[in-house]
Amino acid sequence: MRYSVGIDDHDSPIAGCTTHFSTILINYFIKNNIKLLDYPYLIRLNPNIPWKTRGNAAIKFSIEFNGTKKELADIIWEKSIDYVKNVSKGLEYNRKPGVAVIDYEKSDNLYNLYLKAVSDIIPRDLVIKYSEKIGAELRGYRGVIGSLAAIGFRGPITYELLTYRKRENWNRKREIDISSVKAFDELFFPKVFANMDYIKKKPLIISHGNDPVFYGIRGLDPNILIKGLETIKTNEKLDMAMIFKSNQATDVHIIKTGNRVYQTIKDSCIVDDIKVIRGGDVIIKCLNSATLICYKETGELNLATKNLMHGDIIEFVGSIKPSLEFGEIIEIERIHINSLVNSKFANPRCPKCNGSTESLGKNKGFRCKKCGNKFLGNKMIIRIPRNLSLGIYQARYYRHLTKPLFLEDLDNSFKYEYIMDFYIIYNSINNILYSN
Template identity: 30%
Template structure:
């Protein structure tokens, strides 16, 4: 029988990774019970959920086995042995869904990527469809487990994850940084978001005590294996390629297409509006501005980790028409990217220019207008001149080191005027 296995919330901030645990399960299935069909799926859910561990990712994979009870027993053994169940915030959940039933979970999965879904909703579906499952402690992982099975990937990318030897867990990772930049130089954009050229960072290597050595992001299996051959790191224990919704913007609620009455915290939006005031910095290097939208005035923020992206935001002016993408927290949209739709005309007052020599006049004294010392010409008042803007219309994005898993980079978007930090 063909069964989808969905699993989530087996890790903690102190270690483990759900993709690693799922890989161990798949190895057991292949050696003892049957076969795994196709690539497993790594589904990133709503990135603003406050009780997420790290990237809020759940895993699903399709197996062909003779007996579901044997499958459940193997999965239970692996979870009990490797999940961080002793952590107070880890509440694993696993579901076993028939192939045809998976299609009925699509709307639930879509909500789990965009909205706040409660455990009771997952338990209701499990009861409604009599879904076999494993629930540990509170079982909050059942939400992600169901979503990972039901997610429809109209767009997807791939991630090749290499795992460390267990004795290396929690120690500093060994790798040659230059080899990652060389790889990116050769393979980009078939591989992407693995390094940040502007900020000189390798961003596909975690700094947590989890089993992951690195996660290479790309558009094709061939490109990922080419990348694997080019980078130099400590030896890896095992590897797995996942189909994923990384870099797809599946978390974004498009307010121009979906009828909603207001914006809510812990959701992510695309919103159009007009800049109402000058951007301003606060302590810590964070930059804020407000836009007027059909939902009222909304505050937007480019936080310090977005680095050079903040310089674009600082150049916005009142009247600029923009389209912002980001997550709403504390009634503020945390920017992931922005499209400048139209630049307002900005005028500044300056001393007049002498009509004879073409040089700018100087003040003739308080209340006495302006004069040109050389030509003796005079003018009574300053003149308004159109300011030349240093930014252009088009898309701007945060650099890879500040990019969320789900946020779609401009290199994966169609259209002209994409200003990519590279």
């Protein structure tokens, strides 16, 4: 029988990772001759949820298993409990791991649930109804939401290679040869992305904290990511690695936008006023009363918003968040500048002394502030130099789901390319790790 499996919420603030547990589980299945039908999938869900785990990701994979859904769910759940008790310590930190198993042929029936999980908040009761409708086997509590939703994924994909540390190294500082990361990134760009910050000259691939992930490299071709595993040098011998298909960098969170708190919104704004606060963050007031915030950390996007002015017209993508000061605020990740104000009306100069003037009222003329001369005249047009251009500005450190501007057509990314079978990639990974 063929089944699809979803897994979520196996990490904790001090240890563990859902992808790490999934890699251990996949290795177990392969060693026991249980066949994977495809790559495992790393599925990012709604990035705006405040109670999300670190990356708000769930895992899905599909296998051939000689047994029932219940038997398969029981096997995975037993291993889940062992992991969160003895590895991640997740139960001590109120983690609620979840597992979902359904018939492989029913995966597409969960697409709408997946879209909702990427764009909104899902109550557990709704997931229970979905599971009953399609005959899914669920184990766990809150984690079943992401588990079942991840199974419904379909759409454009990217890839990520995740590497894992030996357990005795989890508390050690990660050290990586930056020149090897840079060489890999420069050689294969734009087939790889979000791996280096060339402004601050630091790698973006290293994980932080005590989790088992050492680094993750993102790209469009698993064959290239394998070259990264061979090229990138670390200060310790890696324990495991796995390549996942993913919805990262696909803008899927914009497919279904909304106007409620914790949803992603896509809308337009006629700028009313801007204010720079808190050491560089920018508040943008729109004429329709919406309030946008652009954080200093967004880099070039933040610099662009500082140069907006009254009357400019932009489109924006952002997250709706509650705010004590504003009621609601929209944290923007991208703007498209459609129109810039490049001129303004000003009082004419005095014809006698060229001094500045003030208006005496509608159709009553002007008075010179310097010499007092009164005269009739018209406002003059002054051109405003702008440090902006029309087009798109995006945060330097974009979120997992945000598509880099250079990835224009993911649907056709692999039209003329040969992508290796999962088992070829899997064996290549192990050959590299065990030969070092």
